[in-house]
Amino acid sequence: MEMTDFLNKILDFFLPPRCKICGKVISDNNGLCPECFQQISFISTPYCAKCGRPFFEAPHNHNLLCGCCAHEKKSLFRMNRAAVCYDDASKNLLLGLKFFDKTDNVPLLAKWLKLGGQDIFNAGVDLIIPTPLHYLRLVKRHYNQSALLAHELSKLTGIEVNYSALIRSRYTKPQVSFSGKARIKNVKNAFYVKHPQDVCGKRILLIDDVMTTGSTLKECALVLKKAGAKSVDSLTVARTFKD
Numbered sequence: 001m002e003m004t005d006f007l008n009k010i011l012d013f014f015l016p017p018r019c020k021i022c023g024k025v026i027s028d029n030n031g032l033c034p035e036c037f038q039q040i041s042f043i044s045t046p047y048c049a050k051c052g053r054p055f056f057e058a059p060h061n062h063n064l065l066c067g068c069c070a071h072e073k074k075s076l077f078r079m080n081r082a083a084v085c086y087d088d089a090s091k092n093l094l095l096g097l098k099f100f101d102k103t104d105n106v107p108l109l110a111k112w113l114k115l116g117g118q119d120i121f122n123a124g125v126d127l128i129i130p131t132p133l134h135y136l137r138l139v140k141r142h143y144n145q146s147a148l149l150a151h152e153l154s155k156l157t158g159i160e161v162n163y164s165a166l167i168r169s170r171y172t173k174p175q176v177s178f179s180g181k182a183r184i185k186n187v188k189n190a191f192y193v194k195h196p197q198d199v200c201g202k203r204i205l206l207i208d209d210v211m212t213t214g215s216t217l218k219e220c221a222l223v224l225k226k227a228g229a230k231s232v233d234s235l236t237v238a239r240t241f242k243d
């Protein structure tokens with residue numbers, strides 16, 4: 001344990017826990033006050049069995065696919081899941097983790113990942129892999145938020161994490177500066193598998209904080225499949241939905 005972690009633990013012992021969104025003092029250490037918790041849109045059934053897109057009308061059977069997945073012949077992914085919708089309420093926690101060193105949001109968000117990924121864990125996972133950052137961005141930001149989430153999720157599930165098999169070889173501009181097709185182009189050939197023997201024949205779970213168009217996750221899945229991964233799933237804390 002680092003000294004700062006140690007001091008924070010001591011402080012936490014004396015200071016009451018606070019809501020991670022509004023900062024209000026809360027009675028238990030669940031992370032959010034009841035009001036802020038209510039604002040979070042957790043994704044629950046019914047949703048597409050493959051891509052996890054919520055259905056607005058309940059289908060009769062649970063194995064239904066959305067229009068896109070029903071027509072797609074070959075998909076890179078076995079399943080895509082996200083715990084919550086990306087909206088004003090969840091944004092706060094995720095941006096805090098990504099840009100403002102709010103790494104103490106990780107345990108709460110990892111708990112959400114475990115809940116949101118139930119279908120994936122039931123189907124079986126051999127290895128967790130976080131979406132990698134380019135080393136220059138890692139130097140600038142000091143940590144990879146996806147790796148922190150993967151580490152915590154591994155503690156909750158007992159599934160091993162690999163931080164070095166998948167590498168971001170090209171320095172790309174943040175996806176947020178592009179839209180649609182430009183995002184696909186931006187991350188094209190940005191990743192490679194350094195140690196194919198680590199992923200070959202394995203059921204891989206890719207972890208990221210947010211899924212928007214899915215271009216980054218798709219590009220990662222593509223190289224993992226090429227390296228011989230048996231299946232690839234994606235699990236993100238949040239996801240945007242556009243119709």
Ligand SMILES: [Zn+2]
Pocket residue numbers: 019020021022023024032033034035036037
């Ligand atoms: Zn609150």
Ligand SMILES: [Zn+2]
Pocket residue numbers: 048049050051052053065066067068069070
């Ligand atoms: Zn679908």
